[in-house]
Amino acid sequence: MSEWWTYRLEDFLLFSPRIYWRLVEAQNAALWPLQLATTAAGLALILLILRRPGVARLWTGLVLGLLWAFVAWSFLLQRYEPINWAMAYAVPAFFAQALMLLGAAALPGGPAFGRRDAIGATGLALALAGLALYPVLPLVASRRLASAEVFGLAPDPTAVVTLGLLLAARGRWLAVLLPIPLLWCLFSGLTLRAMDEGQAWLLFAAAALVLLLAVLRLIPRGSRGDTPRAGA
Amino acid sequence: MATAALGAAVAALPPARSFAQAAPLSRMIPSSGEPIPAVGLGTWITFNVGDDPELQAECTAVMAAFFAGGGRMVDSSPMYGSSQSVVGRGLAELGDAGAVFSADKVWTSSGANGPAQIEQTRRLWGVEQLDLLQVHNLLGWEAHLDTLFAMKAAGRLRYVGITTSEGRRHDLLEEIMRRHPLDFVQLTYNPLDRDAERRLLPLAAERGIGVIVNRPFRQGALTRRLDREPLPEWAGEVGAASWAQLILTFILSHPAVTVAIPATTRVDHVRENVAAAGGPLPDGVFRERIAAHIGAQ
Numbered sequence: 069m070s071e072w073w074t075y076r077l078e079d080f081l082l083f084s085p086r087i088y089w090r091l092v093e094a095q096n097a098a099l100w101p102l103q104l105a106t107t108a109a110g111l112a113l114i115l116l117i118l119r120r121p122g123v124a125r126l127w128t129g130l131v132l133g134l135l136w137a138f139v140a141w142s143f144l145l146q147r148y149e150p151i152n153w154a155m156a157y158a159v160p161a162f163f164a165q166a167l168m169l170l171g172a173a174a175l176p177g178g179p180a181f182g183r184r185d186a187i188g189a190t191g192l193a194l195a196l197a198g199l200a201l202y203p204v205l206p207l208v209a210s211r212r213l214a215s216a217e218v219f220g221l222a223p224d225p226t227a228v229v230t231l232g233l234l235l236a237a238r239g240r241w242l243a244v245l246l247p248i249p250l251l252w253c254l255f256s257g258l259t260l261r262a263m264d265e266g267q268a269w270l271l272f273a274a275a276a277l278v279l280l281l282a283v284l285r286l287i288p289r290g291s292r293g294d295t296p297r298a299g300a
Numbered sequence: 301m302a303t304a305a306l307g308a309a310v311a312a313l314p315p316a317r318s319f320a321q322a323a324p325l326s327r328m329i330p331s332s333g334e335p336i337p338a339v340g341l342g343t344w345i346t347f348n349v350g351d352d353p354e355l356q357a358e359c360t361a362v363m364a365a366f367f368a369g370g371g372r373m374v375d376s377s378p379m380y381g382s383s384q385s386v387v388g389r390g391l392a393e394l395g396d397a398g399a400v401f402s403a404d405k406v407w408t409s410s411g412a413n414g415p416a417q418i419e420q421t422r423r424l425w426g427v428e429q430l431d432l433l434q435v436h437n438l439l440g441w442e443a444h445l446d447t448l449f450a451m452k453a454a455g456r457l458r459y460v461g462i463t464t465s466e467g468r469r470h471d472l473l474e475e476i477m478r479r480h481p482l483d484f485v486q487l488t489y490n491p492l493d494r495d496a497e498r499r500l501l502p503l504a505a506e507r508g509i510g511v512i513v514n515r516p517f518r519q520g521a522l523t524r525r526l527d528r529e530p531l532p533e534w535a536g537e538v539g540a541a542s543w544a545q546l547i548l549t550f551i552l553s554h555p556a557v558t559v560a561i562p563a564t565t566r567v568d569h570v571r572e573n574v575a576a577a578g579g580p581l582p583d584g585v586f587r588e589r590i591a592a593h594i595g596a597q
Contacts, residue, residue: 074466074467074468078519081345082345082348082379082381083345083348083349083350083381084345084346084348084565087348087350087352087355090352090355091350091352094352147350147351150350150351150381150382151349151350151381151382152381153379153381
């Protein structure tokens with residue numbers, strides 16, 4: 069791109085905020101009351117990680133994998149792609165994330181949820197915030213409640229909750245499972261900034277927090293003086 | 301049947317307020333002498349409404365009001381998401397594809413992919429032949445110009461053009477204007493963005509190249525800002541009843557400008573736009589007054 073420095077973020081926005089939020093409204097209307105089921109599934113995953121971490125890997129990978137594939141098909145491909153050609157690249161990335169999550173659930177050496185620490189607790193708090201906060205954002209942003217974004221149906225809360233849950237896990241799979249949700253937070257955050265939507269900063273903050281904590285995860289515990297508490 | 305459909309669509313629209321429905325200002329296309337209404341209709345963002353039936357109907361209503369006001373040129377691009385298909389749907393519903401002057405673009409870095417994209421564009425519009433095809437933002441311009449000039453020579457295209465926006469790459473655009481027999485160039489021009497006045501507009505006049513002006517209202521930001529201020533009384537001297545009309549009058553009073561293509565989602569705004577420049581066109585002194593006043597707001 070020549071003279072790239074002359075472009076502003078708004079120059080890349082292909083649609084109006086009104087159109088975008090109507091997409092979310094249409095998604096909610098078409099799938100109601102699935103919102104209740106996906107939110108309940110998210111809460112169940114948090115409880116599972118806290119109470120029965122031994123089986124959490126299977127169910128977390130399975131549920132998240134299916135929901136990433138569902139969001140890719142039902143929202144990105146069916147609704148978002150007609151107004152945003154960039155979704156031609158996002159849809160395969162979401163399906164790839166779904167496959168990797170399913171692989172992490174099924175293959176040996178997948179993420180382990182057995183050890184609790186401050187990073188994991190922060191991750192679960194982030195996941196809870198993604199589940200509970202997103203549906204009420206329209207009240208803060210003076211939008212119709214029908215445009216509420218819900219985990220498992222809309223991409224942003226799905227990415228945030230996924231990142232939070234993954235922070236509670238350990239293992240080399242994290243390096244594979246984190247990049248796509250992080251990149252989505254960056255892409256969607258920039259899109260929301262171009263739309264002049266304040267909630268863009270939630271995605272930036274979530275991504276920055278996860279990135280920081282994930283790096284800390286990768287540093288051997290001994291070298292940062294972390295004393296693990298007893299896990300389940 | 302086409303007339304009946306258009307009439308029904310227009311009848312469903314809210315009534316016009318103060319904007320007269322006189323014949324709109326018309327300009328000659330320099331390379332052919334064909335008359336063309338000087339206010340067209342852009343589709344950037346405004347027509348990218350996807351599969352939303354309510355918003356598609358709004359776009360069709362805008363098109364109906366545009367044609368009813370005497371407008372003809374509708375401009376779109378493969379880059380504009382669903383805009384091309386929304387235009388095509390509107391034309392099909394109005395049954396009036398014959399009245400439209402179809403202006404679209406080729407937007408791909410690969411010259412080899414150009415013909416397929418152009419055919420897809422034609423299908424989405426639902427027209428037998430596109431009137432004008434432009435190389436979008438000079439992307440892959442050498443290969444695409446070869447394709448477009450070959451289409452024109454074969455009678456499959458009436459006009460060839462090239463576009464830029466927001467003052468970018470004017471040096472290259474100038475070079476292309478000097479070297480190639482273009483029918484149109486498309487660029488940004490308004491009372492605040494006047495870089496084109498220095499070389500491009502005089503060169504277009506000299507070379508007999510039509511000029512299409514995009515972003516006349518800076519994507520609505522300029523009119524949103526000005527709408528907080530009262531319109532000066534002297535705007536009435538050039539027949540302008542709104543800031544949008546005053547801006548369009550400024551743009552269209554430049555003798556090198558052929559068509560301005562404001563985009564809108566509102567029927568009242570499209571009526572206002574097509575009725576612009578209905579009064580006497582301002583002279584040079586008056587144009588400077590408009591630019592200075594708007595620049596000071």
